[in-house]
Amino acid sequence: MIELQFRALLEIRVSRRRVVLKRTFYRRDPRVVAVDLLNKVLVNADGRSGRIVETEAYCGAFDEAAHSWRGMTPRNAVMFDQPGLLYVYFTYGMHWCCNPVCGEPGEGVAVLLRALAPLTGLDAMRAARPACRSDRDLCRGPARLCQAMGIGKLQNGIDLISGNGGYSIIDDGMSPPAEPVAAARVGITRAVEQLWRWYVPGDPYVSRR
């Protein structure tokens, strides 16, 4: 009986989270979503989790640095799909990076997750990143966090809101920082002047200061 009540409570909580997250992603400018995602928690159902401390917005047709800038291709199709899906892409011949999709279906906008502060499942993260020397570097960088969290080709297109793909983003009550730092995006050659990277000021897990 008690367990049933607990379960019901948990489900209400989870569904509230989903409502919050749906509102976070749906019909919203990726530059707003990028700030909103700071201090939220990326969760793998296997127990690994980390707090999002650095993000970048990619703004579709009017952003020359976005994969979606030239329109839809097989690779970037998920970016044009429903908000709340995860767009995962392969780059530099060996790395995976992940982006929650936001905005309106068809817009092609998303937010690159660039760094996490590891919270739980550190042993699994270390095992997934044998080359990593320091826990500080486990999730400090977009490809590092994917490797640590177990995100790759198979996770392209999973739904973060339902959590059916094994991953979700959770609001555990911590608000985004009052004064997020806006900075230039990393590793791009076009639209470099846009300050569409944001991070938590002073956080040691941010990839570049």
Next chain:
DNA sequence: TGCGGGATTATCT
């Protein structure tokens, strides 16, 4: 602590 170069392949021109 910080820099420079090599790794390695899907994707698009």
Next chain:
DNA sequence: GATAATCCCGCAA
């Protein structure tokens, strides 16, 4: 055929 939303290691200081 060139490029890429990067990482890691070695070396210098």
